[in-house]
Amino acid sequence: MSNSILELNNVRISLGGKQLLEVNCRVGPGEILTVMGPSGSGKSSLLAYIAGFLAPVFKSSGSVLVNGENICSLAAERRRVGLLFQDPLLFPHLSVAGNLRFAMPRNAQQKSHAISEGLDDIGLAGFDDRDPGTLSGGQASRVALLRLLLSAPNAVLLDEPFSKLDTQLREEIRTLVFDKLRASGLPTILVTHDQADAESAGGAIHTLR
Amino acid sequence: MLRWASHSLIYLLAAPILLGTFIASLPAFGYFPPLGSTEFSLDAWRDLVEVPGLTRSVLISLISGVLTPLVSLALVFLYLASATGSRLDLWIRRLVSPLLSFPHAAAAFGLAFLIAPSGLLSRIISPELTGWDRPPDLLIVNDTWGLSLLFGLIVKEVPFLLLMSLAALPQLQPRHRIEVARTLGYRPTIAWLKVIAPSLYPLVRLPVIAVIVFASATVDVALILGPTLPPTLSVRVLSWFNDPDLNLRFLAAAGSLLQLGTSLLAVVIWLALEKLFGLLWRFWLATGNRHTGERLAFAIGRSAMPIVLMVITGSLLALVSNAFAGPWRYPSTLPSSWTIQHWANSLSDLSTPLFNTVLISVSSTLLALIIVVAILESERQSSKARSAPSWLLYLPLLIPQLVFLFGIIVATEFAGWQANLSLVIFGHLLFVLPYVFLSLSEAYRQLDPRWTQVASTLGASQLKSFWRIRIPLLLAPCLTAVAIGMAISISLFLPTQLLGAGRITTITSEAVALTSGANRNLISVWALVQLSLPILGFMMALFIPKFIWRNRSGMIETQ
Structure with a gap:
């Protein structure tokens, strides 16, 4: 269990003098905040800002606190904020286990054991040595989720992670992702334009214009 | 860091x-x-002016410096105008990178052994077509005006300019432009030359200038294919530089500056040609002509690449047959026996x-x-x-x-x-x-x-x-x-x-x-x-x- 808290204080992002968004919120352990808005409203910029790779053409102000500590001045790799993209983005040159091992903190104990157990847990037991290129869309999404969890983040960002899945699979993966994140006690921000995602997340909804 | x-x-x-x-x-x-x-x-310059045959050396360097890019670019553009999207084109595109890795010197040697009076080409057509039973007394390789040098350079530079053009083409959306021109009644080849060529040229201008400089100053290709009496300026400068008489260093230095000037002059002549062609193109575009010249442009463009490919393949064959040839009397197309003796001799x-x-x-x-x-x-x-x-x-x-x-x-x-x-x-x-x-x-x-x-x-x-x-x-x-x-x-x-x-x-x-x-x-x-x-x-x-x-x-x- 993580039990972290993610807070955005007066986060403003603007592009070319035009303000895109302003967000104030607090996401508690296991809570999922949904950010909705049309394309161009700056949803993805908000996630890029929190994760630490907002392009310098954007101007930003405000602070992002994880457990009270401002992470804005940290490099992306030190923020311990996990991110799921639209695509699973499993590294194509590493095996499934290689992808998971890449994500685990250097000092993690019994890595191989944790990997087998994690794969077992998401219904992919024995997939350790598989080539990620041979996985189905749903399997790849599961591995991407497991990879994120094994990196032991303090907070999680979801960038429309279900939008490329077909309807049936979307439901299944969505349930799995939300269950796992709640169970891990991770504060999560979900960016989506799908109303069903927001309802399923069950948390507060912040709408951008 | x-x-x-x-x-x-x-x-x-x-x-x-x-x-x-x-x-x-x-x-x-x-x-x-x-x-x-x-x-x-200024002694070095006085010596340089008195070198016999200097004007001719400079002239040959200038000629190959201007004609090589002119002919190569014309062939590449006509080829692209006539063949884009054809099956030939798919084939050529795959071959262009390996062709480019053919070293200049090896290509020049292969070409020399292909077109020399006793070369592979002459053997293939003799004595049936020519009646020659001994090599004709013709100065084909190392000819006085550097034509074989020019030929060798063109064969090498066509793949280079083609590759550069292919890399630049996609950003012009050629298919879209050609379609528009065709709906206005232009034949495809003419359409390419009128709506693609003028925008493609600025994108390949730097490589073209690199070709001018290379062709006007090459040493290795000129040593192999170029004229000998007198050789090109670059070859002479190198020989002065390598001369045991160290006092020729001053002459070599002056010569290398003359080489720089010659290459620059070739570029200047090219820039003038650019202006001329720009005017001609504008005039040609304004005529609104949609068909005239299509056939000729098509014929040249379609045959250019296969001919270049055949010359390169022929050069390769000439190298291979010479490298493994036993005794090889003149008009015979092939050696009477094959041997690996030449390889064994070179090994050490x-x-x-x-x-x-x-x-x-x-x-x-x-x-x-x-x-x-x-x-x-x-x-x-x-x-x-x-x-x-x-x-x-x-x-x-x-x-x-x-x-x-x-x-x-x-x-x-x-x-x-x-x-x-x-x-x-x-x-x-x-x-x-x-x-x-x-x-x-x-x-x-x-x-x-x-x-x-x-x-x-x-x-x-x-x-x-x-x-x-x-x-x-x-x-x-x-x-x-x-x-x-x-x-x-x-x-x-x-x-x-x-x-x-x-x-x-x-x-x-x-x-x-x-x-x-x-x-x-x-x-x-x-x-x-x-x-x-x-x-x-x-x-x-x-x-x-x-x-x-x-x-x-x-x-x-x-x-």
Whole structure:
């Protein structure tokens, strides 16, 4: 269990003098905040800002606190904020286990054991040595989720992670992702334009214009 | 370190080349302390003016400098106008990169053995068509006006300009433009020449100017195919430079400046031609003519590439048959027997140059790869870093090699350094670097930034994601860049010859040195070794990733 808290204080992002968004919120352990808005409203910029790779053409102000500590001045790799993209983005040159091992903190104990157990847990037991290129869309999404969890983040960002899945699979993966994140006690921000995602997340909804 | 890297192109390319050009001019005006001359004078120029046949040497250099790009570019444009989208085109596109790796010297030797009076071509058509039962007394190779030199240069530069044009074409959306022109009633070939050619030309202008400079100042091709009485200016300057009489150094320096002027003049003539063609094109566009000339343009364009391909294939056949030929009486098309004796004879002589060739090409290319990756990485990590302007990358190709290499030698002599291997490697680096950069930059810049972002959100440092993610994902383009860099290094003659002071021998320098000896069998063996090395490199670049990623379907698809 993580039990972290993610807070955005007066986060403003603007592009070319035009303000895109302003967000104030607090996401508690296991809570999922949904950010909705049309394309161009700056949803993805908000996630890029929190994760630490907002392009310098954007101007930003405000602070992002994880457990009270401002992470804005940290490099992306030190923020311990996990991110799921639209695509699973499993590294194509590493095996499934290689992808998971890449994500685990250097000092993690019994890595191989944790990997087998994690794969077992998401219904992919024995997939350790598989080539990620041979996985189905749903399997790849599961591995991407497991990879994120094994990196032991303090907070999680979801960038429309279900939008490329077909309807049936979307439901299944969505349930799995939300269950796992709640169970891990991770504060999560979900960016989506799908109303069903927001309802399923069950948390507060912040709408951008 | 990365911040330094973004400027290193300037230090590494511009500084030695521009300084070299400047320093080369000092002995031309009599200043050369290593030979005890510290006073400026115009003696070298007086000697230069009195050299017999100088005007003709300059003229031949000028002619090949202007006609080579003119004919090559015309053939490439007519080909693209007539063949774009055809089956021939798909085929040619696949062949163009390997063609480019055919070293100049090997290609020149092959062509010489193909078209010489006793060459393969003459044997094939004799005595049936010609009635010759002995080689005709014609000066085909090394002809006085440099026509075979011109022919050899065109055959080599057509694939280069074609590759450059193919790289630039997609941004013009040619298909869309042609469709619009065709709905207005233009025949496809005419449509291409009227709506694509004028916008494509500015995009290939720098490579064209590089061709002008190369054609007007080449040494190795001119040594093999060019006229001998008198030779081209570049060949004469090299012979003055290599003369045991050190006082000819002053003459050589003045000659190298004259070479720079000649190449510049060729460029100026080209710029005038540009204006002329611009006017002609505007006039032609305004006529609204939609059909006239289509057939002729189509016929030339469609036959140009197959002819170039046939000449190159013929040259290769000429090399292979000479390298394995036993006794071979004149009009017989094939030798009466085959032998590996020539190979066995060359084996002991090959080993040192082969070792040097591999050592120099591998080290200069790896250095270039490290520098290029550092530049691209610094460009990626800092949003402010601007990439080097493209003229800078082309600098080693825009100033005649002879001139600035000569300056680098003079500089080392000022400093009292001896010619050595590291100097040769540095010289090769100057030429390898631009090609490695041009070949790798596109793939590096287009790598999906999300790979690095995923790695960072998983806690990987820049260093870790560089080694564990970016380098493996870019392994194939990196190896291709290495193969191209090594091919360039292997084909270089002048940097080895000048900076190694003739003491460091490579396959290429030895092969070119054999020209005067003129044993065709032996030369063919060396030329075949020279051209097989780049092929080996390209094969490795192709198969290593296939082997490493044999169980990684995602890596094969992306290539």
